[in-house]
Amino acid sequence: MNILVTGGVGYIGSHTCISLLESGHSVIIADNLYNSKRETVEKIKYLTNDNVDFYEIDVTDTQAVDDIFKNNIIDGVIHFAGFKAVGESVKLPLNYYYNNVVSTMVLADACLKYNVNRFVFSSSATVYGNNTVPFSETMDPLPTTNPYGETKSMSERILTDIARANPAFSVSLLRYFNPVGAHESGLIGESPNGIPNNLMPYVTQVAKRKLEKLRIFGNDYPTVDGTGVRDYIHIMDLAEGHVVALNNLTEGVHIYNLGTGKGTSVLELVKAFEVANDITIPYEIVDRRPGDIASCYADVSKAKQELGWIAKRDLIAMCKDAWRFEIKINKN
Ligand SMILES: NC(=O)c1ccc[n+]([C@@H]2O[C@H](COP(=O)([O-])OP(=O)(O)OC[C@H]3O[C@@H](n4cnc5c(N)ncnc54)[C@H](O)[C@@H]3O)[C@@H](O)[C@H]2O)c1
Structure with missing residues (x-):
């Protein structure tokens, strides 16, 4: 299929492009x-030995999006474009609503106009709010603590309503x-600007001694060791999950959790990183961060049953691959 990404x-998009190709x-x-x-576009081409068409456009721009649909045969869309920083969304809500929601509407509109019937959307475990873990697709989304x-x-709801009507x-x-790690080549990975x-990425920058020590936000949560628990998933497992979801897409709306189903505390992740890479990570415990929840991990049974997809790579692989990318790319 020809997929507009x-x-x-x-x-996440760059790793998914590799899996798609x-x-x-x-x-x-x-x-x-x-x-x-x-330069990441060139790296995707290099790693796959394949060609990629690249349009530098803003996907809230109706005309620019229309031009892409008019000039290409498109069989499906995977919509990753968006802003993702929770804290920033609290300060700049309008930017977030505009970029993330309008882009979804513009793309869905173009899909309907050009008869493109496959749409895969980047949603987030955030929509579960403060539900009880493990989060399951049958749970009703709860109000989240931030505009992001x-x-x-909202985007989920808009796409659901469009699918009902069409x-x-x-x-x-x-x-x-929580996607982490990098492509096994170490050529592409997560490279945030500023303090992660x-x-x-925070841990890898401490390992690189770019940052002095890791700040752990709270050690008094009701978890195994008091630090926050998250479901870390290797970025290539997540990428492969998109291909499987796309290949199995049938009419209607389908919701899938993409995680490992396993919760890992901050301290457990730090320990795994130290063991995997033989590096000490200095840390300090600071106050809880507003908006953080104690535990977030997935019930992954639906993706396994319906898509035959499970995450294959373990925490050690996540830590090794994240570190390989950091030392290979961010040399200074
Ligand atoms: N990384 C995570 O932990 C995480 C978790 C859950 C959901 N998500 C969602 O997955 C998607 C991808 O996340 P990511 O981590 O790869 O983020 P990212 O910032 O690395 O990638 C997003 C890409 O979209 C582009 N972009 C943003 N707004 C655009 C616009 N209006 N027009 C065109 N391009 C635009 C950016 O330049 C960037 O290349 C986002 O929608 C994010 O909200 C990410």
């Missing part, structure tokens, strides 16, 4: 490079847990 130069699909990327670098989470709930339109809502918001 919005945000395909970003962290390796599975025999063709890829058209639309990305405005707001949070990514053009609301943009995901029975041929097939939608897969993929709720990601997420744990693994």
Whole structure:
């Protein structure tokens, strides 16, 4: 299939492009490079020995999106493009609602106009709010604590309503847990600007001694050791989950958790990183971060039963691959 991948130069999108190309699909990327670098497109081509069409456009731009649909045969869309920093979304809610929700509407509109009936959407475990773990697709989404989470709930709702009104339109809502690690080559990975918001890039920068020590937000949660528990999933497992979801897409709306089903505390992840890479990670415990929940991990039985998909790579592989990328790419 010819797949339009919005945000395909970003962290999850670039790894998914590799999986798509390796599975025999063709890829058209639309990305405005707001949070990514053009050289990643070349790396995707190099790693797959394949071609990729790249459009540097903003996917909230109706005309630019229409031009792509008009000039290409598109069989499906995977919509990654969006802003993702929870804290920033609290400060800049309008930017988040505009970018994340309008982009979904513009793309869905183009799909209907050009009869493109496959739509895979990047959603998030955030939509479960403070439900009881493990989070299951049968649970009702709860109000989230931030505008970012609301943009995901709203986009899910918009796509669901469109699919109800247009029975041929097939939608897969993929709720990601915590993607970490990098492609095994170490050539592409997660490279945030400034001080990282997420744990693994923070850990790798401490390992590199770019940051002095890891700040752990709270050790008094009701968890195994008091630190927050998350469901870390290797980025290549997540990427492969998209290909499987796309290949199995049938009419209607399908929701899948993409995680490992296993909760790991911050201290457990730090320990795994130290063991995997033989590096000490200095840390300090600081106050809880507003909006954080104690535990977040997936019930992954639905994806296993319906898609035959499970995450294969373990925590040690996640830590090794994240570190390989850090030392290979971020040399300074
Ligand atoms: N990384 C995570 O932990 C996580 C978890 C759950 C959901 N998600 C969602 O997955 C998607 C991808 O996340 P990521 O980690 O790869 O983020 P990322 O920032 O690395 O990638 C997003 C890409 O979209 C592009 N982009 C943003 N707005 C755009 C626009 N209007 N037009 C064109 N391009 C635009 C950026 O330049 C970037 O290349 C996002 O929608 C995010 O909300 C991410």
